[in-house]
Amino acid sequence: MIKIKNLVHEYIRRDENDEVTDITKAIDDVNIEVEKGQFVAILGHNGSGKSTLAKHINALLYPGEGSVMVDGKDTRNTENIWEIRQSAGMVFQNPDNQIIATVVEEDVGFGPENLGVAPEEIWQRVENSLKSVGMWKYRKDSPNKLSGGQKQRVAIAGIMAMHPKCIILDEATAMLDPKGRLEVMESVKKLNEVEKITVLHITHYMEEVIYADHVIVMDQGKVVMEGSPREIFSRVEELGRLHLEVPKITRLAYELQKEGVPLKNGILTEEEFIKELKSAGVV
Amino acid sequence: MRMIVDHISYTYKENKKPTIQDVSFEIKEKEILTIIGQTGSGKSTLIQQMNGLLRPDTGTIYYHGKDVFDKDYHLRDLRSKVGLVFQYPEYQLFESDVFSDVCFGPKNQGMSKKQAELKAFAALRMVGVPEELFYVSPFELSGGQKRRVAIAGVLAMEPEILILDEPAAGLDPQGRKELLSMLVKLKEEKNMSIVLVSHSMDDVAEYAERVMVLRDGKIAYLDTPKNVFSHKEELEAMGLSVPQITHLMYSVRAAGGMVDVNCHTIAEAKEAILKLYGRG
Incomplete structure (x- = not known):
C-alpha cells in the first residue's frame, strides 16, 4: 500500500541574505513498507520526524531524495497528487480545524462532492461512513455541539466518504478526553477490521499502540525500532533512552520480573496479565 | 486561603441550561488542584x-478577602495574580524573539523595561529554557520548548495562582513528565497554587493533592485522588x-486476587502483586 524508499527530508534555514545557515534532516534515509490492510503505529518523541513522514504519505510534502509510493503512485509526479490524497486521507490533531460545514452530513458530503461524485451516490456514502463511525444519529446536528471525540469521528467519516484505501491519524487523539479517545480508536479499529482500511496511527499514547499489528519507532528522522507491539514493548530500557515509555501494565510486569516474579515478556493487556497470575496459581 | 469561589452559576446566552451550577470551593496556598470532567x-x-x-450570573469569587466582581475592584489586579494558560498556548506566541514575548506580560502590567526584563529572565530560568534560545524566533523551537516559553510569559507576571488547561x-512522555515536574517545583519553591485541567487520570493520581470532578456544571467530587478514584463506576458513568x-x-x-484496588502507581501495584506471590 505504502512504499517508502531511502526518503530524505531537509528543513533548510536561511539568513536575511538567503544564505543557508542550517540544515536539519527531519527524515534521514527512511525505508518503510506498509501492506494493504495493516494497522501501523508510529511512535517517537516530539521532533522525531513522525509528522513530516505523514505529510509525505499524503503528498503534502515531496521527497528531496528517495521516493514515496502510495497505492502504486509516486508522490513526485504532480499528476498523481489528487489521487494520492483521495486514497490516503489524513486526520489531524485539532478537531476544530477540520470541520467546515454547519451540519454534520454536509461536512461529510463535502469531500465526495468535490470529487464530482453523483448526488445520489454522495448521500449513500455519507450514510455509510457516518454509520461506520457511529455518528449517523447526529447527521442533522451542528458540528460545534459535538464533543471532541465526536468531531474527530465526523472528520474520519468525511475521509471515509472519499473511499480511501488508507487513513493517517496524526496525533488525532491528543486533544480528546479518555472517552473520546476510546471512541475514536474503536471506530478506527473497526474500519481496519471490517472495511480493511490501512491505518497509520501516529501517537504519544502508548496504550493506543496495542491496537496496531506493527509498530515503527522513530528518532532523529530515522527508523530505530520496528516490530509487533509485544516485541517493541519488551525493550523497556531502550524505549526509555528514546524518551518513550511502555504502557503502564507492561511497565508493572517488567518491574515485577526484576523482582524475580516469573512473567512472560511484553505483557500488553489486563487479560494477559491476569492469565499469567492464574497460571502461577496466585489468583 | 487564597481564593474562595462562592456559589457561582453561569448560563451562556444561547443556552437554556446553566453551564456552571452553584459551584463553591477554595484554593489553598501551595497546592496542586486538578479539575477533571x-x-x-x-x-x-x-x-x-x-x-x-467571565462574570458569574449569581454568586461571586473572593480573592484574599476581596470580592473580585465588586465595582470597586480592579479585575486587572486579579488577572496579574491569577495567571491563565490556555490549551496550546504556543499558538499565542507572537513576538519576533522568545525574550520579547515573555516581556510582553509584565510590560503590559505597567512595569519599566528593565523590571520587565528581569522578570522575563527569571521566568525563563524557572521553566528551564536555556539562554541560547532567548533571542531566537519562537517558531524555531520544538513543541515542548514553545509551550514552556508560553508558560514563562504568564509566570513573568508573578502570579500566585497558575491555572493551566491541559498543559501536557x-x-x-518525557516532555509531559518534565512539564509536570516543573509545576511541582513552582508549587514547592514559589508557594504557588496550581490549578490543572487534565484528561489524564494517571497524571492526576501522580501529581494532584486534590481533585475536583465536574459533571454537568456541578461538583460531583472534591477530594484526594485516593478517595475520588475509589468511585470507579461513577467516574466511568x-x-x-x-x-x-x-x-x-x-x-x-x-x-x-485479594489486592487493594486503591493502588494508583506502579510502585503501589508492585507491592500489592508481590504480596499475592507471598512476598514483600
Missing part, C-alpha cells in the same frame, strides 16, 4: 471565571476513568 462539563467556563474573564496535551493501574487492580480483584 468530560468535554462540556464546564471546566473551561469555570477557569475563565476564576480569572475574571500533545507532548511526548461520567465518561471518565480511573488510572490504568487502578483499573488493572480492579480486574485482578475480580479474578479472585
Whole structure:
C-alpha cells in the first residue's frame, strides 16, 4: 500500500541574505513498507520526524531524495497528487480545524462532492461512513455541539466518504478526553477490521499502540525500532533512552520480573496479565 | 486561603441550561488542584471565571478577602495574580524573539523595561529554557520548548495562582513528565497554587493533592485522588476513568486476587502483586 524508499527530508534555514545557515534532516534515509490492510503505529518523541513522514504519505510534502509510493503512485509526479490524497486521507490533531460545514452530513458530503461524485451516490456514502463511525444519529446536528471525540469521528467519516484505501491519524487523539479517545480508536479499529482500511496511527499514547499489528519507532528522522507491539514493548530500557515509555501494565510486569516474579515478556493487556497470575496459581 | 469561589452559576446566552451550577470551593496556598470532567462539563467556563474573564450570573469569587466582581475592584489586579494558560498556548506566541514575548506580560502590567526584563529572565530560568534560545524566533523551537516559553510569559507576571488547561496535551512522555515536574517545583519553591485541567487520570493520581470532578456544571467530587478514584463506576458513568493501574487492580480483584484496588502507581501495584506471590 505504502512504499517508502531511502526518503530524505531537509528543513533548510536561511539568513536575511538567503544564505543557508542550517540544515536539519527531519527524515534521514527512511525505508518503510506498509501492506494493504495493516494497522501501523508510529511512535517517537516530539521532533522525531513522525509528522513530516505523514505529510509525505499524503503528498503534502515531496521527497528531496528517495521516493514515496502510495497505492502504486509516486508522490513526485504532480499528476498523481489528487489521487494520492483521495486514497490516503489524513486526520489531524485539532478537531476544530477540520470541520467546515454547519451540519454534520454536509461536512461529510463535502469531500465526495468535490470529487464530482453523483448526488445520489454522495448521500449513500455519507450514510455509510457516518454509520461506520457511529455518528449517523447526529447527521442533522451542528458540528460545534459535538464533543471532541465526536468531531474527530465526523472528520474520519468525511475521509471515509472519499473511499480511501488508507487513513493517517496524526496525533488525532491528543486533544480528546479518555472517552473520546476510546471512541475514536474503536471506530478506527473497526474500519481496519471490517472495511480493511490501512491505518497509520501516529501517537504519544502508548496504550493506543496495542491496537496496531506493527509498530515503527522513530528518532532523529530515522527508523530505530520496528516490530509487533509485544516485541517493541519488551525493550523497556531502550524505549526509555528514546524518551518513550511502555504502557503502564507492561511497565508493572517488567518491574515485577526484576523482582524475580516469573512473567512472560511484553505483557500488553489486563487479560494477559491476569492469565499469567492464574497460571502461577496466585489468583 | 487564597481564593474562595462562592456559589457561582453561569448560563451562556444561547443556552437554556446553566453551564456552571452553584459551584463553591477554595484554593489553598501551595497546592496542586486538578479539575477533571468530560468535554462540556464546564471546566473551561469555570477557569475563565476564576480569572475574571467571565462574570458569574449569581454568586461571586473572593480573592484574599476581596470580592473580585465588586465595582470597586480592579479585575486587572486579579488577572496579574491569577495567571491563565490556555490549551496550546504556543499558538499565542507572537513576538519576533522568545525574550520579547515573555516581556510582553509584565510590560503590559505597567512595569519599566528593565523590571520587565528581569522578570522575563527569571521566568525563563524557572521553566528551564536555556539562554541560547532567548533571542531566537519562537517558531524555531520544538513543541515542548514553545509551550514552556508560553508558560514563562504568564509566570513573568508573578502570579500566585497558575491555572493551566491541559498543559501536557500533545507532548511526548518525557516532555509531559518534565512539564509536570516543573509545576511541582513552582508549587514547592514559589508557594504557588496550581490549578490543572487534565484528561489524564494517571497524571492526576501522580501529581494532584486534590481533585475536583465536574459533571454537568456541578461538583460531583472534591477530594484526594485516593478517595475520588475509589468511585470507579461513577467516574466511568461520567465518561471518565480511573488510572490504568487502578483499573488493572480492579480486574485482578475480580479474578479472585485479594489486592487493594486503591493502588494508583506502579510502585503501589508492585507491592500489592508481590504480596499475592507471598512476598514483600
